[in-house]
Every structure is written in structure tokens, then in C-alpha cells.
Amino acid sequence: MRDLTIGEAARQSGVKVNTIRFYEDRGLLPEAPRTESGRRLYDGAAVGRLAFIRHARDLGFPLEDIADLLALQGQPGTSCAPADSLARRHLASVEGRIAALTALKGELTRMIACDGSDTAHCRVIESLADHALCAGDHARLAEVAAVPGVSD
Amino acid sequence: MRDLTIGEAARQSGVKVNTIRFYEDRGLLPEAPRTESGRRLYDGAAVGRLAFIRHARDLGFPLEDIADLLALQGQPGTSCAPADSLARRHLASVEGRIAALTALKGELTRMIACDGSDTAHCRVIESLADHALCAGDHARLAEVAAVPGVSD
DNA sequence: TTTACTTCCTACAGCGACTGGAGAAGCAAG
DNA sequence: CTTGCTTCTCCAGTCGCTGTAGGAAGTAAA
Numbered sequence: 001m002r003d004l005t006i007g008e009a010a011r012q013s014g015v016k017v018n019t020i021r022f023y024e025d026r027g028l029l030p031e032a033p034r035t036e037s038g039r040r041l042y043d044g045a046a047v048g049r050l051a052f053i054r055h056a057r058d059l060g061f062p063l064e065d066i067a068d069l070l071a072l073q074g075q076p077g078t079s080c081a082p083a084d085s086l087a088r089r090h091l092a093s094v095e096g097r098i099a100a101l102t103a104l105k106g107e108l109t110r111m112i113a114c115d116g117s118d119t120a121h122c123r124v125i126e127s128l129a130d131h132a133l134c135a136g137d138h139a140r141l142a143e144v145a146a147v148p149g150v151s152d
Numbered sequence: 153m154r155d156l157t158i159g160e161a162a163r164q165s166g167v168k169v170n171t172i173r174f175y176e177d178r179g180l181l182p183e184a185p186r187t188e189s190g191r192r193l194y195d196g197a198a199v200g201r202l203a204f205i206r207h208a209r210d211l212g213f214p215l216e217d218i219a220d221l222l223a224l225q226g227q228p229g230t231s232c233a234p235a236d237s238l239a240r241r242h243l244a245s246v247e248g249r250i251a252a253l254t255a256l257k258g259e260l261t262r263m264i265a266c267d268g269s270d271t272a273h274c275r276v277i278e279s280l281a282d283h284a285l286c287a288g289d290h291a292r293l294a295e296v297a298a299v300p301g302v303s304d
Numbered sequence: 305t306t307t308a309c310t311t312c313c314t315a316c317a318g319c320g321a322c323t324g325g326a327g328a329a330g331c332a333a334g
Numbered sequence: 335c336t337t338g339c340t341t342c343t344c345c346a347g348t349c350g351c352t353g354t355a356g357g358a359a360g361t362a363a364a
Contacts, residue, residue: 062320
């Protein structure tokens with residue numbers, strides 16, 4: 001398990017090569033040791049760390065929180081209350097986003113029921129043009145619904 | 153309703169001054185006529201267009217789709233099928249995101265139940281470190297859950 | 305008229321978390 | 335030796351804004 005190339009570490013962890021370098025740059029990974037010619041070297045522990053990050057990212061944790069979680073992981077004997085509260089906060093934001101998206105879904109469903117006539121009477125266009133046709137107040141709904149820092 | 157300043161148009165439409173200029177730059181608004189000294193002028197139609205954009209953004213439509221919707225709005229007599237299908241596609245993506253976030257919520261709920269002991273046995277940390285402890289497959293869940301281009 | 309304040313102008317950096325590309329250098333196999 | 339893959343560093347682009355700098359112009363009171 002010793003001395004993997006960055007490509008091998010990428011394959012094993014599921015984190016892309018460029019992303020590994022990006023994480024190192026952001027301080028989520030310690031600076032990797034290098035070969036004489038300057039290539040990064042990884043071991044099993046590094047791959048584990050990468051998998052941890054990937055897993056947390058899949059669950060939507062922002063990098064800042066992941067940095068905190070990694071620090072906590074490295075300090076056995078400390079209370080896990082901080083990690084727990086971090087996860088709880090994240091859960092709350094996920095729940096908020098679900099609520100926002102559900103409201104969004106309601107509005108969209110209501111406005112989609114066009115009978116195929118012309119745009120002059122299209123319900124989609126009409127609804128967008130006239131906020132008064134909306135059921136609820138959805139100002140900044142999409143904003144609340146967003147996952148910080150993930151696009152597409 | 154004639155010849156509003158950009159600030160007045162911003163107040164009436166709920167779109168910020170900088171954002172109005174940004175939309176013009178992106179071609180969502182026609183180039184505004186100017187005063188002799190170079191200041192933009194807006195009328196009621198322009199404010200309506202801005203409100204339309206804001207409303208669509210609140211509902212999470214990407215700017216590209218909004219440009220299409222605006223073009224359709226400007227062409228009465230055309231079938232509204234394109235607008236309808238655009239909205240349906242958007243609804244589908246909202247539903248997909250709700251599903252992803254609901255799965256995410258499940259995983260987070262499962263991993264939050266720490267009894268306050270030390271990090272060596274913290275369920276949050278453990279779950280993140282070991283993917284095998286997870287119930288479902290949540291690869292790229294957060295990615296699916298994301299709203300394109302909206303960040304906090 | 306001078307001063308003070310507000311609004312407007314353009315242009316650009318920054319957000320988060322990457323992704324992809326350029327151009328150069330290293331490395332293994334034929 | 336050449337071919338082709340990987341790696342290196344650095345930088346631009348994604349999305350939809352937001353905020354700032356640095357300046358010009360408008361408005362109102364003293």
C-alpha cells in the first residue's frame with residue numbers, strides 16, 4: 001500500500017487527480033512527499049483521507065466543515081460533540097432546502113397545465129409575468145434550495 | 153411610467169442595480185437607451201421584463217432558460233409547447249433534487265446519534281470514514297441536489 | 305457658488321468547488 | 335530513440351451574481 005502515484009490514489013479514492021491537488025492546496029491534505037523528480041507520493045492513510053473527503057462531499061458538506069471533521073478525526077479522545085453539531089447543522093440546512101424545493105415544485109406544478117394553445121395565453125409565461133398568479137411567497141426560494149458551492 | 157433611472161427600476165422590479173447591468177450584459181435585456189450623459193433609462197415594459205426575470209430566478213430557472221422564455225413571451229401566436237416543456241424539464245430537475253436531498257437527509261439522520269463519547273467512536277466520523285456503514289448509494293447526491301449556479 | 309451627498313458610470317475581483325487546458329518534463333516499453 | 339502516457343505548475347472558466355474602486359454627474363442645502 002506504499003507509494004502510490006497521484007493517478008493511482010485518484011483511482012483508489014474516487015477523487016480526480018486535479019481535485020487531489022486542489023485539496024492539498026486548500027489545506028485539506030498535508031503536502032504530499034515527493035519523488036526526486038517532484039512527483040507526489042501517497043500511501044494508504046492518504047487514500048483513506050481522500051475517501052473521507054469524497055464521502056463527506058457526496059453528503060454535501062462544504063470543504064470548510066470537512067476540514068474541521070478531519071481535524072476531529074485526527075484527535076481521538078476528544079468529545080465528538082463538535083462533529084455531531086456540525087452534522088446536525090448540515091441536516092437542518094438539508095431539511096430547509098427540501099422544504100424550499102417542495103414549495104418550488106408546487107408552484108411549478110400549478111403553472112404547468114398548458115393546453116397547447118398559443119403563448120398569448122400560455123400559463124407558464126403568464127405565471128412568470130404576473131407574480132400575483134402565484135399561490136405562495138417564493139422570494140429567494142431557489143436561493144434557499146441551493147447547495148453551497150455545487151453547480152450542475 | 154416613463155424614463156426611470158436604473159435605481160428606480162431596481163426598486164420597482166426588486167432586481168439590484170448591478171444585477172440589471174449584468175442582465176443587460178448577458179443579453180437578457182435590450183441595451184437601455186441613455187441620457188446625454190450616458191445614464192440608462194427604463195420604462196414600464198423594461199420593469200415588467202425585469203420582474204419576469206426575477207420571478208423566474210426565484211423559481212430556480214437558469215438564465216439560459218429565462219432568455220428562451222422571454223423570447224417566447226415576445227412572440228404571441230406561437231405555440232406555448234416549448235415554454236411548457238421547459239417548465240416541465242425544470243420541474244423534473246426539482247423533483248430529482250428533492251429525492252437526492254431526502255436520501256441525504258436519511259443518511260445524515262442515521263449518522264447523527266452520537267452519545268457524546270470521544271471521537272474514536274463517534275458515529276459521524278466513523279460513518280464518513282467508512283462508506284460501508286452507509287445504507288444507500290449516495291455517490292454525487294449533493295451534485296444532483298444542487299441548484300445550478302446558486303450559491304448560498 | 306460652493307459644498308455635500310447621492311446616484312450613476314465602467315471595469316474587475318471574488319464567491320465555492322472544482323474542471324479542463326497549455327506547455328513542459330518524467331518515465332516505461334518497443 | 336521514439337512514442338505515448340502520466341505528471342508537473344499555472345491559469346482560465348463555470349454560474350449568477352455581489353461588492354468594490356475610482357471617477358463623473360446629478361440634486362439640494364448653505
